[in-house]
Amino acid sequence: xxxxxxxxxxxxxxxxxxxxxxxxxxxxxxxxxxxxxxxxxxxxxxxxxxxxxxxxxxxxxxxxxxxxxxxxxxxxxxxxxxxxxxxxxxxxxxxxxxxxxxxxxxxxxxxxxxxxxxxxxxxxxxxxxxxxxxxxxxxxxxxxxxxxxxxxxxxxxxxxxxxxxxxxxxxxxxxxxxxxxxxxxxxxxxxxxxxxxxxxxxxxxxxxxxxxxxxxxxxxxxxxxxxxxxxxxxxxxxxxxxxxxxxxxxxxxxxxxxxxxxxxxxxxxxxxxxxxxxxxxxxxxxxxxxxxxxxxxxxxxxxxxxxxxxxxxxxxxxxxxxxxxxxxxxxxx
Numbered sequence: 264x265x266x267x268x269x270x271x272x273x274x275x276x277x278x279x280x281x282x283x284x285x286x287x288x289x290x291x292x293x294x295x296x297x298x299x300x301x302x303x304x305x306x307x308x309x310x311x312x313x314x315x316x317x318x319x320x321x322x323x324x325x326x327x328x329x330x331x332x333x334x335x336x337x338x339x340x341x342x343x344x345x346x347x348x349x350x351x352x353x354x355x356x357x358x359x360x361x362x363x364x365x366x367x368x369x370x371x372x373x374x375x376x377x378x379x380x381x382x383x384x385x386x387x388x389x390x391x392x393x394x395x396x397x398x399x400x401x402x403x404x405x406x407x408x409x410x411x412x413x414x415x416x417x418x419x420x421x422x423x424x425x426x427x428x429x430x431x432x433x434x435x436x437x438x439x440x441x442x443x444x445x446x447x448x449x450x451x452x453x454x455x456x457x458x459x460x461x462x463x464x465x466x467x468x469x470x471x472x473x474x475x476x477x478x479x480x481x482x483x484x485x486x487x488x489x490x491x492x493x494x495x496x497x498x499x500x501x502x503x504x505x506x507x508x509x510x511x512x513x514x515x516x517x518x519x520x521x522x523x524x525x526x527x528x529x530x531x532x533x534x535x536x537x538x539x540x541x542x543x544x545x546x547x548x549x550x551x552x553x554x555x556x557x558x559x560x561x562x563x564x565x566x567x568x569x570x571x572x573x574x575x576x577x578x579x580x581x582x583x584x585x586x587x588x589x590x591x592x593x594x595x596x
Contacts, residue, residue, distance in 0.1 A: 267496075271543050274492025275504050277485040282511025284481060285355070286519070288347050291473030293464040297348055298456030301340030302449055303463070303474050308483040309445025318439040324432050328443035331429075334422030335486075336448020341455075342415030349408030356509030358412030360393040363542075365420035366502035373424050374498070382499040385542035389506040392538060395531025396513050423502060426493040437491040444490075445482065503542040506535045 292300055320328045346355040363386035370376045378386075431440045456463075466474060492501050510532060516522035524532075 267545075268543070270492055270495045271500070271504070273488050274496060274501055275507055277489035277492070278505050278507040279511050280481045280485040282508040283515065284343070284477065284508075285347055285512045286515050287473045287477055287481075288344065291469040293466070293470055295348060296456075296460055296464050297344030298341050298452055298460050299463050300344045300477075301336075302452040302456050304477045304482050305336050305340055305445045306449025306453060308478045308486075309442050309447075309449055311479075312438050312442035312483055312487070313446055316436070316439040316442055318435055318442075320435075320443050321432065324435075324443075327425075327429055328440075329447045331422050331426060332444040332447025333451060334418045334425070335444055337451035338418040338448075339415050339422070340448065341452055342411040342418070346408050346412035346415060349405045350412065354398070355408070355412050356397045356512060357390065357394050358409065359416050360390040360506055360509055361413070362416050362420050362423075362505050363387075363389055363499065363502040365417055366423060366498050369420060369424040370427075370498050374428055376497070376499075378499055381541045381544050382497070382503070385503045385538040386499060389503050389535050389538035389542070392531045392533075392535030393506050393509050395534065396528045397509050397531075420502065423493055424498050426490060427498040427501075430494050437487050437494075441483075441487045441490050445486065500542050503539050506539055510535060 288300065343359075346358065350358075367378055367383060367386045370378060431437070464470070489501070492504075513522075513524070513528070513532075517524050
């Protein structure tokens with residue numbers, strides 16, 4: 264129990280730090296440069312982790328790292344920043360909160376996992392709670408921004424489920440696996456950013472601070488903890504924790520930008536937090552906490568050993584005892 268809740272707590276740090284992205288993007292980063300924002304966030308952090316670990320992928324993991332890097336970073340980052348630039352923070356957050364529903368469907372389709380009732384209920388209730396917190400009357404629905412938000416959520420959800428399915432190669436820790444994805448994703452974004460947005464923006468002091476925060480804390484640290492949790496915990500539980508990102512963004516708006524929270528929003532907070540706690544409760548029929556064997560039923564078997572009842576010597580049938588003491592007949596000459 265303690266180990267599982269430790270994993271949940273460490274994994275929850277990732278979406279909390281991601282909740283600062285909207286504030287940092289709006290207040291510190293250069294405007295209208297979503298591709299370069301994604302590349303500058305991912306590539307330096309990935310190279311730093313790669314220099315620390317000095318591990319490269321081997322065999323099939325070259326392809327897997329490239330695919331996961333594309334889904335979790337190369338596709339997700341530009342779409343995330345595009346949605347953040349074109350939509351109000353609340354609308355973008357609700358689109359991202361749809362992740363648990365997509366993960367629930369992909370978990371059944373790709374992992375053949377049977378979802379527990381708490382996880383399924385939480386996947387529906389958590390986005391509803393987030394919507395109560397962040398959606399305001401007159402929220403903008405820019406079509407390109409909505410499409411970018413939904414596509415980014417779908418890419419990240421698929422990457423999460425595949426991370427759960429593949430785990431990590433033997434001998435590779437979360438730092439190494441994260442570095443591969445960040446480098447692969449950053450290398451995918453950089454040439455597209457150069458072609459679409461031109462030269463990288465010349466950052467001023469606030470932008471340097473914003474890039475440093477997003478790269479070191481919101482990417483390097485957050486993704487190490489997130490991918491660690493994705494391997495150790497069922498994908499449905501990890502995805503529901505993503506609701507902490509918009510809740511953090513709303514809390515920062517209240518604390519730093521003097522944005523008010525009305526009773527309906529506070530109720531949404533309570534609903535979303537309750538759904539996340541519900542999703543983490545253990546299911547007695549599905550052993551979802553064992554990596555590598557998702558969705559298998561736990562069957563108790565008696566221990567077999569010299570001192571266990573199952574390993575104790577059973578009495579032989581009466582006929583067997585009689586023949587055991589009788590002399591064997593000699594073979595005919």
